[in-house]
Amino acid sequence: MAPTMWDERFSKPEYYYGTEPNAFVASQKARLKPGWQALCPGDGEGRNGVWLAGQGLSVLSVDASEAGLRKTEELAKAKGVPIATHCADLLTWEWPQARFDLVVAVFLHVNPEMRPGLHQAMLAALKPGGLLVLEGFRKAQVNYGTGGPRDPEMLFSAEALASDFAEAEVLELNEVLRELAEGAIHQGTAALVNLVARRPLT
Numbered sequence: 549m550a551p552t553m554w555d556e557r558f559s560k561p562e563y564y565y566g567t568e569p570n571a572f573v574a575s576q577k578a579r580l581k582p583g584w585q586a587l588c589p590g591d592g593e594g595r596n597g598v599w600l601a602g603q604g605l606s607v608l609s610v611d612a613s614e615a616g617l618r619k620t621e622e623l624a625k626a627k628g629v630p631i632a633t634h635c636a637d638l639l640t641w642e643w644p645q646a647r648f649d650l651v652v653a654v655f656l657h658v659n660p661e662m663r664p665g666l667h668q669a670m671l672a673a674l675k676p677g678g679l680l681v682l683e684g685f686r687k688a689q690v691n692y693g694t695g696g697p698r699d700p701e702m703l704f705s706a707e708a709l710a711s712d713f714a715e716a717e718v719l720e721l722n723e724v725l726r727e728l729a730e731g732a733i734h735q736g737t738a739a740l741v742n743l744v745a746r747r748p749l750t
């Protein structure tokens with residue numbers, strides 16, 4: 549794929565968002581089961597996918613950034629865990645259907661007209677009963693400047709996520725203010741929205 553701005557960011561030796569998992573993802577540890585098949589769309593340099601692999605899950609990390617995927621593989625090697633990676637544009641990718649027990653998407657913001665379709669693809673990639681864990685910046689983040697897209701149209705709201713995942717069973721959906729400490733960029737108070745949802749069994 550053609551290099552993106554993410555390739556430029558991820559081509560430096562340091563990990564842009566650090567190597568520890570996102571705090572909301574880590575907070576979901578009790579829900580995870582070793583042996584689960586997990587998909588991490590937009591996994592960047594792999595901090596979340598590699599952490600999930602460390603919990604005994606079998607992880608596929610998909611991202612448009614080759615540089616990010618290389619660092620994902622390096623991080624997995626350093627931690628001694630296996631991970632599968634795939635380079636693709638998630639907006640045109642042929643998403644697997646009903647394949648995964650878990651989808652984890654963190655700070656994956658796209659143009660607003662593409663967002664509902666992308667979120668529906670995440671849900672359809674889950675097996676019936678599978679879990680989605682998602683965190684992103686919400687509209688109020690324009691007041692904080694601690695990361696995320698500058699264009700407010702690309703930011704989430706709980707209402708938009710409830711609509712995108714209307715077919716799912718929502719287990720958690722919260723708009724929060726949290727102190728981010730993720731790499732050099734995500735530092736300080738941030739306006740976030742997070743979601744845990746289950747694909748219905750039928």
Ligand SMILES: C[S@@+](CC[C@H](N)C(=O)[O-])C[C@H]1O[C@@H](n2cnc3c(N)ncnc32)[C@H](O)[C@@H]1O
Nearest residue numbers: 554565590591592611612613637638639654655
């Ligand atoms: C803000 S970074 C977050 C990375 C990672 N989820 C994390 O929390 O550390 C957004 C990531 O989404 C990826 N991304 C954005 N749009 C994408 C698309 N259409 N297809 C594939 N990857 C995409 C970027 O390459 C980047 O790695």
